[in-house]
Amino acid sequence: MKKWILALVACLTFSMTAYATIEIYEFDNLEQEHQFKELGNTLRCPKCQNNTIADSNAELAVDLRHKVYEMTKEGKSKQEIVDYMIARYGNFVTYNPPFTIATSILWLGPIAVVLLGFGLIIVRSRKPKAVTEKDDQEWDSDKEARLKALLDEEKNDGDKQ
Template sequence: MKGWWLFVTLLLTAGPGLAEEIYAFETDAQRQIFKELTEELRCPKCQNQNIADSDALVAQDLKRKVHELMQQGYDKQQVIDYMKQRYGDFVYYQPPLSPATVWLWLGPLLFILLAAAVLVWRRRSAGNQLDPELLARADKWLEKDK
């Protein structure tokens, strides 16, 4: 009987910890924009996690702020600008092209081009260089087969 009461107590106390805040929207379009925004905004505390997936308190505060701004009539870009102004470009998953971030955009392309150039160079330098000793052995075998 003690075990039963323990089970019931645990069951009743677990619910509030699993509760998720529900945000009310006037239209489905607003709900969709909210979903997009929370997936595009990065949690400042977490490592590479958006605020939609993060359980951190700061992420919950950011979701609440996004909802509040949308209720005030802000559009998607205005919400992004507000968050970038407050938290910097780090908070947005799509950094702008600037001198500081140009390597984020060009780095992978330059790496691929460099790797392709190295492969072409290695293939050409290896080319058709045959060992004279191997050629002599091959000629012997060919003569033997005649």
């Protein structure tokens, strides 16, 4: 019985290493290998969104790596491969999307918000504070009488002592 349990544990242990495979790509020349590595580090995984296809373990990233490998082996240029990926997955697949009308908000939006905010701060800080005549009259009539009454009261208290 112990032999069967030991054999089962050994089979399960060795079968787990099948999941830990490393993808090996063979190229015809060194230039193709450099192009593959460069594209793997410059194309973004559409599923992970913040990883390159070289760093991601998602199934989509594996498929993209395989497609880049196939296209590189076919002799396609780097730009042709990038254009294919953009046509299929959109500008998001690149880390530096081009400046277009659709992406202008992404590029110009933060600058516009900062400029608008600083402009508003400058306008509000340079605007003089207006004193209305009503506030002036209020001070003259009500508060002046009250001030005189307080001063007279203090003067009378000082004379009594």
